[in-house]
Amino acid sequence: MITLPSSCRLAATTLALAGLLLAGSPDAVLAAEAGAPHLDGRLMGVAWVVPFVGILLSIALFPLLAPLVWHHHFGKISAAWALAFLLPFAAVFGVGLATYELLHTLLLEYIPFIVLLTALFTVAGGVRLTGSLVGTPLANTVGLALGTVLASVMGTTGASMLLIRPLLRANEHRTHKVHTVVFFIFLVSNVGGSLTPLGDPPLFLGFLKGVDFFWPTVHLFGPMVFLSALLLTIYFALDLWLHTRDPGKHPLIEGVHEREPVRIEGGINLALLAAIVGAVLLSGVWHPGTGVTFHHVEVPLETIVSQILLIGITALSLKLTSEQSRRLNGFSWGPILEVAKLFAAIFLTIIPAIAILKSGTDGALGAIIAAVNDGGKPNPAAYFWAAGILSSFLDNAPTYLIFFNTAGGDAQVLMGDLALTLTAISAGAVFMGANSYIGNAPNFMVKAIAEERGVAMPSFFGYMAWSCGILVPLLGLTTLVFFL
Numbered sequence: 479m480i481t482l483p484s485s486c487r488l489a490a491t492t493l494a495l496a497g498l499l500l501a502g503s504p505d506a507v508l509a510a511e512a513g514a515p516h517l518d519g520r521l522m523g524v525a526w527v528v529p530f531v532g533i534l535l536s537i538a539l540f541p542l543l544a545p546l547v548w549h550h551h552f553g554k555i556s557a558a559w560a561l562a563f564l565l566p567f568a569a570v571f572g573v574g575l576a577t578y579e580l581l582h583t584l585l586l587e588y589i590p591f592i593v594l595l596t597a598l599f600t601v602a603g604g605v606r607l608t609g610s611l612v613g614t615p616l617a618n619t620v621g622l623a624l625g626t627v628l629a630s631v632m633g634t635t636g637a638s639m640l641l642i643r644p645l646l647r648a649n650e651h652r653t654h655k656v657h658t659v660v661f662f663i664f665l666v667s668n669v670g671g672s673l674t675p676l677g678d679p680p681l682f683l684g685f686l687k688g689v690d691f692f693w694p695t696v697h698l699f700g701p702m703v704f705l706s707a708l709l710l711t712i713y714f715a716l717d718l719w720l721h722t723r724d725p726g727k728h729p730l731i732e733g734v735h736e737r738e739p740v741r742i743e744g745g746i747n748l749a750l751l752a753a754i755v756g757a758v759l760l761s762g763v764w765h766p767g768t769g770v771t772f773h774h775v776e777v778p779l780e781t782i783v784s785q786i787l788l789i790g791i792t793a794l795s796l797k798l799t800s801e802q803s804r805r806l807n808g809f810s811w812g813p814i815l816e817v818a819k820l821f822a823a824i825f826l827t828i829i830p831a832i833a834i835l836k837s838g839t840d841g842a843l844g845a846i847i848a849a850v851n852d853g854g855k856p857n858p859a860a861y862f863w864a865a866g867i868l869s870s871f872l873d874n875a876p877t878y879l880i881f882f883n884t885a886g887g888d889a890q891v892l893m894g895d896l897a898l899t900l901t902a903i904s905a906g907a908v909f910m911g912a913n914s915y916i917g918n919a920p921n922f923m924v925k926a927i928a929e930e931r932g933v934a935m936p937s938f939f940g941y942m943a944w945s946c947g948i949l950v951p952l953l954g955l956t957t958l959v960f961f962l
Contacts, residue, residue, distance in 0.1 A: 515575040515774065519830070519837030526830035529563035533823045534871060537916060538938030552816070556823035563827045579829055581775045588825045590785060592818050595635055595919060597754050597788040597795075602639030603809040604747040604799035613649030615717040618658055619710055621645055622665050626706050629670030630677040630695075632751055633758075638667045638920040640751070643807055646931045654720040656935060659928045660944045661713040667920035668912035669706055672698045672905065675762070676755055678918070680869075680878030680907040686762055687882065688889030689900070697901045698908075701960050705909065708952050743803045750791050757787040813926035817919060824916065832876050835868070838884070847884055856885050859961040862902035866910030866953070870917045878907040902961050909953060913945045914938070 536555050540548035548555070568576035621641065628637040642662060649655050671677030673695045675685035681694050742748075761784035769778040834841040839848050846868070850860040861881055868877045881903045885896060892900040911918035915925055915938055925935050936944065 515572075515578040517571070517575060517579060517829075517833045519833035519835070519841045522830050522834050522842065524834075524842045526563070526567075527834070529559045530824070530827035530831050532562065533559040533820075533827055534916065537820065542937045542939075553819040556819050560823040560826045563830070567830075577773055578775065580826070581772055583825050583829060585772060585775055585777050586781070588822060590781060591821070591825070591919070593785050593788050594754075594758065595817060595923070596814055597792045598633065598635045598751075599639050599814045599923065600792045601747045601750045601754060601795045602636055603643070603807060604744040604750075604795050604804060605640055606743040606803050606807040607644040607647075608741045608743055613645070613652055613658070615714055615721050617648065618645070618717055619714045621648075622658075622661060622713060623706075623710055625662065625666035626670035626710075629666050630673035632755060633676055634667050634671035634678055634918060635920045635923070636751055636754065637670065638662070638924050641666060642924050642927055643809075643931075646928060646933065647808075652721070653724045655928075655933050657713070657716055657720065657944075659924060659933060659935060660941065661709060663921050663924055664709055664912045664945075664949055665706060667924055668918055669702060669709070669909050672702045672908040676758065678908045678911070679875040681904060682758070682762065683875050683879055684882065684889075684900075684904065687879075687887075689893060693893055694904055697897060698905055701901070701905050701909075701956055704959060705952055705956050708955070709949075712948065744799045746798050747795055750795050753791050754788065757784050757791065760784055760787070808927075808931060810930065812930055813923050816926050817922050820916075820922065821919065828872060828876075831872060832880070835877075835880050836883075847880075850881070850884065856896060856899040858898045858902040859957050861885065861899055862906040862957060862961050864906070865903045866906030866913075869907045870910050870913035874907045874911050874918060878903060881907075898961065905956075905960075909956075912949055913942065915941055 533556060536548075536552075536559065540552070540555065564576060564580065567579070621644075625637050625641045628640070631637075632640070642659075645658065645662060646655070649658055652658075668678075672681070675682040675689075675691060675694070677694075681689075684694075685691060761778075761780045764780050764783075766779050769776045770782065771777070831843075834843050835846070838844060841847075846864060850857055850864045852860075865877055865881045868880075882892070882900075885892060885899050885903065912921070915921045925941075929935050935941070
């Protein structure tokens with residue numbers, strides 16, 4: 479019997495730690511009397527970003543230098559970096575503020591993030607394409623194009639989890655598969671999610687801030703189609719060349735098996751994917767104005783209801799999907815557990831980086847904020863690259879909000895006179911999440927699934943060699959065409 483993963487233990491442990499800190503802290507009592515604590519990024523130096531850089535370097539270097547140590551202990555290493563931030567932070571700024579930031583991150587960011595990812599991972603993992611799937615250059619390119627379109631409908635995570643396994647199975651006979659997974663991350667896990675608020679979290683935050691639902695569809699359509707067309711053309715040429723050199727031995731190609739029609743097993747999960755979209759939309763359009771408060775952190779009722787619905791959808795998928803179908807689909811909890819552990823540390827250690835950036839030009843990273851304006855006027859090209867570079871390594875959702883607010887924060891003005899600036903911020907946050915494995919959550923999940931299926935994926939820096947060699951020059955061309 480397939481059971482729910484144990485990733486929730488991490489959240490439970492963190493909650494327990496927060497409870498102990500809160501119960502035994504006089505600072506927390508004082509904070510409760512004085513009002514919600516506030517973290518002023520102007521009081522923080524660049525040294526506070528060291529734990530965040532540490533977890534990034536661990537993800538980058540450990541698999542390369544000590545793969546066995548990383549494989550067996552990456553959870554402990556991640557926890558160590560999280561504590562390297564949390565304990566000094568509590569000592570310097572007080573246990574009350576540390577508890578508040580921990581609970582704020584946990585309840586409003588990490589748990590909703592991991593619940594949504596688990597739901598998409600479980601539901602999409604229950605859909606199995608059967609029949610004759612052969613990874614020819616044309617079929618692969620069409621598959622990538624389809625995934626790029628679906629990413630704006632069901633989100634980059636949903637589209638990635640739905641299509642990566644069939645794509646890997648179709649290419650099992652091919653010797654060269656890494657390039658297909660890399661371009662899949664470029665297109666399906668990132669660029670394709672730029673046309674609706676459902677596609678990628680930054681655009682959903684923009685929707686919550688007042689940006690019209692179809693505004694990205696109209697304004698990002700040109701840059702998205704331009705970049706996608708270039709990537710698909712390069713991929714087809716590369717895959718055709720590699721296929722010519724080594725087409726591989728597939729039973730259909732060799733005439734061993736007869737062609738079977740393509741069918742879908744676990745079709746109920748397609749309806750459940752639609753239900754996930756509905757649950758996410760609910761949290762964005764329904765605001766009853768009530769919620770539950772934990773140590774000044776108010777969790778809105780719509781967030782609580784959305785999470786309950788997503789957990790229920792996950793349970794339904796497990797109950798209604800054949801265990802044999804999941805097993806034949808290569809489904810396991812390994813990838814989502816890896817993401818849960820790594821991103822727990824990332825979400826915590828990123829707190830000071832985001833706080834410093836939010837402090838604007840008065841903060842230790844103020845030069846980044848100042849660089850996006852020319853004489854007080856927004857520079858769309860600078861916004862595109864600043865939002866993009868930070869989104870390559872930081873969470874692209876808060877990065878989007880930082881530059882959204884830096885550009886004025888008024889959705890009506892940004893959709894009107896500053897439409898090109900908002901387009902640049904949106905495109906940078908979504909497109910450049912593909913620059914590294916940690917730029918967007920689906921990137922790491924796709925990598926983990928591919929490695930589980932025997933694909934020797936490049937290291938952290940190896941992947942960035944692909945993105946810097948192929949994607950970054952195309953982003954430069956996109957800048958020349960649309961943002962200058």
